[in-house]
Amino acid sequence: xxxxxxxxxxxxFGKIEVIRGIDLxxxxxxxxxxxxPSGCGKSTLLxxxxxxxxxSGGELWIGDRKVxxxxxxxxxxxxxxxxxxxxxxxxxxxxxxxxxxxxKESPDEIxxxxxxxxxxxxxxxLLDRYPRELSGGQRxxxxxxxxxxxDPQVFLFDExxxxxxxxxxxxxxxxxxxxxxRLGNTTIYVTHDQIEAMTLADRIVVLRDGRIEQVGSPKxxxxxxxxxxxxxxxxxxxxxxxxxxxxxxxxxxxxxxxGGATQAGLRPEHLRIVDEAExxxxxxxxxxxxxxxxxxxxxxxxGAPVFLVENSGDDAPQPGDIVHLAFSGSxxxxxxxxxxxxxxxxxxx
Amino acid sequence: MASxxxxxxxxxxxxxxxxxxxxxxxxxxxLFVSPTLIGFLIFxxxxxxxxxxxxxxxxxxxxxxxxxxxxxxxxxxLTQNPDFWQVIRNSVIxxxxxxxxxxxxxxxxxxxxxRPFRGVVFFRTIFFAxxxxxxxxxxxxxxxxxxxxxxxxxQMLATVGIDGPNxxxxxxxxxxxxxxxxxxxxxxxxxxxYIAALQSIPRDYEEAARLEGASEWQIFRMVIWPLLAPxxxxxxxxxxxxxxxxxxxIYLMTGGGPENGTLVLAFYIxxxxxxxxxxGYASALAMIMFVIVLALTVVQLILRQKGST
Ligand SMILES: Nc1ncnc2c1ncn2[C@@H]1O[C@H](COP(=O)(O)OP(=O)(O)OP(=O)(O)O)[C@@H](O)[C@H]1O
Ligand SMILES: [Mg+2]
Numbered sequence: 001x002x003x004x005x006x007x008x009x010x011x012x013f014g015k016i017e018v019i020r021g022i023d024l025x026x027x028x029x030x031x032x033x034x035x036x037p038s039g040c041g042k043s044t045l046l047x048x049x050x051x052x053x054x055x056s057g058g059e060l061w062i063g064d065r066k067v068x069x070x071x072x073x074x075x076x077x078x079x080x081x082x083x084x085x086x087x088x089x090x091x092x093x094x095x096x097x098x099x100x101x102x103x104k105e106s107p108d109e110i111x112x113x114x115x116x117x118x119x120x121x122x123x124x125x126l127l128d129r130y131p132r133e134l135s136g137g138q139r140x141x142x143x144x145x146x147x148x149x150x151d152p153q154v155f156l157f158d159e160x161x162x163x164x165x166x167x168x169x170x171x172x173x174x175x176x177x178x179x180x181x182r183l184g185n186t187t188i189y190v191t192h193d194q195i196e197a198m199t200l201a202d203r204i205v206v207l208r209d210g211r212i213e214q215v216g217s218p219k220x221x222x223x224x225x226x227x228x229x230x231x232x233x234x235x236x237x238x239x240x241x242x243x244x245x246x247x248x249x250x251x252x253x254x255x256x257x258x259g260g261a262t263q264a265g266l267r268p269e270h271l272r273i274v275d276e277a278e279x280x281x282x283x284x285x286x287x288x289x290x291x292x293x294x295x296x297x298x299x300x301x302x303g304a305p306v307f308l309v310e311n312s313g314d315d316a317p318q319p320g321d322i323v324h325l326a327f328s329g330s331x332x333x334x335x336x337x338x339x340x341x342x343x344x345x346x347x348x349x
Numbered sequence: 350m351a352s353x354x355x356x357x358x359x360x361x362x363x364x365x366x367x368x369x370x371x372x373x374x375x376x377x378x379x380l381f382v383s384p385t386l387i388g389f390l391i392f393x394x395x396x397x398x399x400x401x402x403x404x405x406x407x408x409x410x411x412x413x414x415x416x417x418x419x420x421x422x423x424x425x426x427l428t429q430n431p432d433f434w435q436v437i438r439n440s441v442i443x444x445x446x447x448x449x450x451x452x453x454x455x456x457x458x459x460x461x462x463x464r465p466f467r468g469v470v471f472f473r474t475i476f477f478a479x480x481x482x483x484x485x486x487x488x489x490x491x492x493x494x495x496x497x498x499x500x501x502x503x504q505m506l507a508t509v510g511i512d513g514p515n516x517x518x519x520x521x522x523x524x525x526x527x528x529x530x531x532x533x534x535x536x537x538x539x540x541x542x543y544i545a546a547l548q549s550i551p552r553d554y555e556e557a558a559r560l561e562g563a564s565e566w567q568i569f570r571m572v573i574w575p576l577l578a579p580x581x582x583x584x585x586x587x588x589x590x591x592x593x594x595x596x597x598x599i600y601l602m603t604g605g606g607p608e609n610g611t612l613v614l615a616f617y618i619x620x621x622x623x624x625x626x627x628x629g630y631a632s633a634l635a636m637i638m639f640v641i642v643l644a645l646t647v648v649q650l651i652l653r654q655k656g657s658t
Contacts, residue, residue: 052556073562085553089575099561102571150561 002028002063002076002153002186004049009058011044011210018044020210021058026188026203031180033197034190035233036207042190043158045207049188050079050156062154077154078147082162084139086131092118092142093127099150117149120179137168144176148183155180157189161196173199194234198222206230228339231265237296237308239333241265246304247281251332254280261334261342268296268308270331273317279324283307285317299323400639403632410626422633433634435609436617439524443613444592446528451588452581454536459543460569473544477537484534488601491530492517520610523603527611531598535591539584546580547573579653586649590642614638 004026011019018041026032034042047053049060051072060067067075078099086095094101096117097110105113118124121141131139140160147155160176161169177200180187191197197204198218206213206221206229214226218234225231225239232238244251244264251258258264276282283301295316297309309325317323334342404422408415426433462473479487494501495516503513516526550573558568574581596615599605605612605620612620618638622631 050560052560072560077560079557079560081553081557083551083553085551085557087554087557087572087576089578098558098563098571102558102561102563102567146557146561 003061004154004186004188005059005061006049007059007061009045009048009055009060011041011048011053011056018210019048019056022210022212024205024212024215026186029184029186031187031189031200031202032205033201033203034188034205034207035192035194035197036213037233038192040207041210042192042207044210046079046156046158046188046190049154050077051075052079075154076152077156078150078152079156079158080143080147080160082159084131084143084163086139086142086146088131091128091130092123092134092145095131095142096123096127096146096149098146113149113151114145117145120148120182121145136164137172140164140172141175144179148179153186155185155187155189157187159191160189161191162193169196176200195236198234204234206233224341224343225333226341228263228265228335231333231335231341235267235269237268237310239265239267240271240305240307241335242301242304242307244334247301250280250282256329256332258334259342260336262337263335263339265333265335266307266327266331268310270327271307271309271325272327273309273311273323274326276324278326280327281307281325283323283325285319285321285323288316288319290316297323299325397639400632400635403628404636406629406632408628410628415629418629422630423637425630426633426637432609432612432617436612436614439610439612440593440614442524443528443595443611444589446525447532447592448585448588450528451532451536451539452584454532455539455584456543456577458536458540459547462540463544463547473540476540479534480537482534484597485601487530487534488598491526492602495526495530517603518607520606520608523607523610527599527602530602531592531595534598535588539588542580542584543577546577550576582649582652586645590645593638593641593645614641 004024006022006024006026009019009022010017022045024032034045036042044053048055051067051070055068062075062077087098090098093114096114100110100113114127115124118127121144123138123141123145126134126138126142131142134142140163143160157176161172164172173196176189180200189197189200201218203215203217204221205215208229213233214221214230216224221230221234225234228241232241241263244258244261247264248258251264271281281301281304283299283304285297286300286306287298289296289298294310294312294314297311297317299307299309301307307325309323311317336342405417405419406415407418407421458476462469462476495503497503497515497518500513500516502516506513514522517523554572554576555568558572563571593613594615595613596619599611599613599616600619603611605616614634615638618631618634621627621634
């Protein structure tokens, strides 16, 4: 059983504190994704867990072992690097068997386990090639293969897909998800791509500036973000946020109470274009971006900043058109002056 | 072709000018390379041809007359003159001692100094400084330090109870001394090359290996060392070539002595040409050295090509 427990973990490089007190529990077999903007400390946190970076403060437990001072190799985890870190002078077979070899496994055992991993990842035919003779996706698979050969308790991934093109990324994402379902290892996965996070994660950890902003299932983060940052980070295109003041009267007219909230948020996909009679908000389309399935409208509301509105179907309003927007009360997000969510009543489906 | 234009005057289809763009670029190209090319012809190719010619002649500067003797000078060196083989032996010993010591030390220093730490620039400078120090100053200082009983080296050895030899007065010790002092002078250069190579190896390789349980030694032997192979090869060849061409160091430290114990090829050539004025014989020796260095260069090229495929 491989739980992972992080208690008040901190990391400083010199005087700069990069990780500022992280608390987290990862259950056995769980797929946890760290997301956050560039420089927020995702990689650093992952490397602290792996043992490649020392821990400045706090505790890290893997299973029932406190591993703060345990060497990286003895923590029972494997890591897939963004660069893949495949040794260029070794074949795929040797790359995958490297860890077993340095741990002095017998050649037969190495052979058996490499073959098994190769079969799992459909690398059988590539075993005698060198990394430079592989495509990006194949290299990625070899890197994953090298990780699973050692039969680790925990998998760590640091932006493993960011060197792939968009199409391949979607494909490898599905493969990683499938692999996790099959092997069931506890997995921690770093990305700054929130779609990757949403699609893969059992739970997402949103980081900012070395702190956790929110932890929850993709659905929770989407439906009930704890704060403006998470609300805008999760979901694409990002949530429209404006001061409550700017739209107070339309909201009141529609019968939505805003309590003490100072900011209101509405997701572009939750705004519907309706007839004037039903409309809650009203504005002028300034830009209409055709997206294939529909259009992304930039709508200038009176007294409010531009709102993005997703419009499906072919009959998108043109720039200059006046549109009326409606939404349901459960899709209205309210935040206080500090950006914290004002949760009104449980409304999660 | 002539034709009429609107105003009724004839215009001739313009003839292509002699100075086309292509010609012009060609001329400019030659002008740009000409300084080097002329220099090469006068100062390199010319002397080279002259040496080939001299090596086939008997020419003593003192007697001033030149006679064509065919391969006699080569025959003399390879079969008659016992000095020649001792000189070759010395050169090989010098190279065999210097190259591994230089490379091992350079690599060790590079491993220690590739990664930044407080004071790293200071240490890199310390080890590189001798490379750009005057060979004369270096040799004089070491000659002084390596004096018999009064030398600093022996005095230091004496403090730990070792009775040091008279370094530069005994053939074998003299060879050891010139090798070591030469290594100390030149090691910085290879160190820099190794540092550059080490810095170009992504940190990820090392970290991936460490995560998989490799010890420091395994990381070095199974990851770093193989990735350094191209650099090691180049360093090996240029250091070997350099060691075959060593002259100033020997000239200043031992003058080839004692008992010809440090008489190496380049110095022997100098001796024959400018002390004994046997220009023909010296030219033949120079050609032999040229062939040795050329062979080493070719070996390097072949190995490099193999390595890159
Ligand atoms: N070795 C180091 N020395 C000093 N500062 C560092 C070091 N490594 C990381 N940092 C700093 O720590 C912060 C977090 O870096 P980290 O690499 O963890 O960010 P990240 O969230 O992974 O970003 P990205 O999405 O760009 O990969 C950054 O501000 C970075 O400059
Ligand atoms: Mg990162």
